[in-house]
Amino acid sequence: MSVPLPPVLVVDDERNMRVSLQSVLVSEGYRVEAVESAEDALKQLEREDYFMVITDARLGGMSGYDFIRQAHQRWPQVPLLMITAYATPKLAVEAINAGALDYLAKPFAPEELLHAVARCAERHRLVQENAVLRAKASETFTLEQIIGESPRMMELRQLIQTVAPTNATVLILGESGTGKELVAGALHSLSSRKRNHYVRINCAAIPENLLESELFGHEKGAFTGALRQKAGRVEEADGGTIFLDEIGDMSRPLQAKLLRFLEDGSFTRVGGNEELRVSVRLIAATNRDIIEAIQQNHFREDLYHRLNVVQFRPPPLRERNNDVLLLADHFLRHFTQSMRKQIPGFTASARQKLMSHHWPGNVRELRNVIERAVILENTQQIQTSSLPDFQLETRLRRGESAVVAPGQSLDEIMENYEREVILNALDQNRYNLTRTSEQLRITRHALRYRMQRLNINTDTDPPDETGSGKEAQRS
Numbered sequence: 001m002s003v004p005l006p007p008v009l010v011v012d013d014e015r016n017m018r019v020s021l022q023s024v025l026v027s028e029g030y031r032v033e034a035v036e037s038a039e040d041a042l043k044q045l046e047r048e049d050y051f052m053v054i055t056d057a058r059l060g061g062m063s064g065y066d067f068i069r070q071a072h073q074r075w076p077q078v079p080l081l082m083i084t085a086y087a088t089p090k091l092a093v094e095a096i097n098a099g100a101l102d103y104l105a106k107p108f109a110p111e112e113l114l115h116a117v118a119r120c121a122e123r124h125r126l127v128q129e130n131a132v133l134r135a136k137a138s139e140t141f142t143l144e145q146i147i148g149e150s151p152r153m154m155e156l157r158q159l160i161q162t163v164a165p166t167n168a169t170v171l172i173l174g175e176s177g178t179g180k181e182l183v184a185g186a187l188h189s190l191s192s193r194k195r196n197h198y199v200r201i202n203c204a205a206i207p208e209n210l211l212e213s214e215l216f217g218h219e220k221g222a223f224t225g226a227l228r229q230k231a232g233r234v235e236e237a238d239g240g241t242i243f244l245d246e247i248g249d250m251s252r253p254l255q256a257k258l259l260r261f262l263e264d265g266s267f268t269r270v271g272g273n274e275e276l277r278v279s280v281r282l283i284a285a286t287n288r289d290i291i292e293a294i295q296q297n298h299f300r301e302d303l304y305h306r307l308n309v310v311q312f313r314p315p316p317l318r319e320r321n322n323d324v325l326l327l328a329d330h331f332l333r334h335f336t337q338s339m340r341k342q343i344p345g346f347t348a349s350a351r352q353k354l355m356s357h358h359w360p361g362n363v364r365e366l367r368n369v370i371e372r373a374v375i376l377e378n379t380q381q382i383q384t385s386s387l388p389d390f391q392l393e394t395r396l397r398r399g400e401s402a403v404v405a406p407g408q409s410l411d412e413i414m415e416n417y418e419r420e421v422i423l424n425a426l427d428q429n430r431y432n433l434t435r436t437s438e439q440l441r442i443t444r445h446a447l448r449y450r451m452q453r454l455n456i457n458t459d460t461d462p463p464d465e466t467g468s469g470k471e472a473q474r475s
Contacts, residue, residue: 012056033048143160169306187283199237204245325355346381
């Protein structure tokens, strides 16, 4: 189904004329609301959306000309059609100057009226399509935006290319900041639905009592404050894709309604009885442990299985090895261009500091770090002094067990862990070897040996205990 047109507003103080106009328009499938005065019409325009207004020239109280003048000033996007029994060139010019799109002289054939209304309906559809195209032009998602050369990222891009052309429902699981929204956008942009709407809803950002109305729409009077009928986002996404982010925060009653919607695309607006149906591809994402949520009875298991036709798991940044530097360079180019600064790269010590951090906030955290560095940096390279000390961030997720990347041996896992411990200790002690060895409870000689074995070295010998050492670098 296409998104329905708003109704036509008819303004005429003669009851027979109102009934006649309504009958003609309703027979052609238009929805119509009618009032008998310009004053009532202005109140209706404040409360509801209409794709056009038809008004008589002569009304009790405010005239049709004054009404058109006020309505055009306040709602210039709404076409206004005037009908009059006293059509003269002078009055026609007055109506057009007041803001009328067109006028009809009484008596007129029903075909004349329907032709004028059809032109306004087409105009409304074009305006809506242009708004969608402008929104698409302002923010597009491509596979190239998913940056990374690690094996898991290459597999992720390949899976997107395979799944995107299908209509399969997709569930994206992963930590906050790993790029779940980029995956969803790329799936839409590579699909056959890419020319239609891509609608995004953050389920955690909308109050629970309003989320159902936002998703499925509501009828006029369905609840306090529902002053007009409102189409839901699923109707807006008809023929396209809807992305439900943070679906793990959706209430169980609404999960049941979503499950029904996933079966055949049918739904009912809040407060309504009419069953509607759309063709929408659904992509859902959450950063919650979905299995734990099911076990705690917070998430329906049947909905999980219905959503989990194809599952994506963007890896956290700490499991992507040198992608940290690849992304850092990407963000550096982006922010130097937007801020009109000339900073071509990072110092070796700054790069090592980026590599030694475990990035609990993932790519989003890295992006913010690089933006901050570009703002603060006054030299030709990003220095470690322009990067955060990460003291607060290192306390996040510190209780987590070590993650084993595919293909890693136990020796490699232990070596990476040892390197991270030493680099963090060096950073905390400003690269002073004496203080670092004391913190780690090993001799200074043992610390130097381990650093050499792990390819962690210093520019020069650090000063004594009271000084601050040079920053560590990888050879």
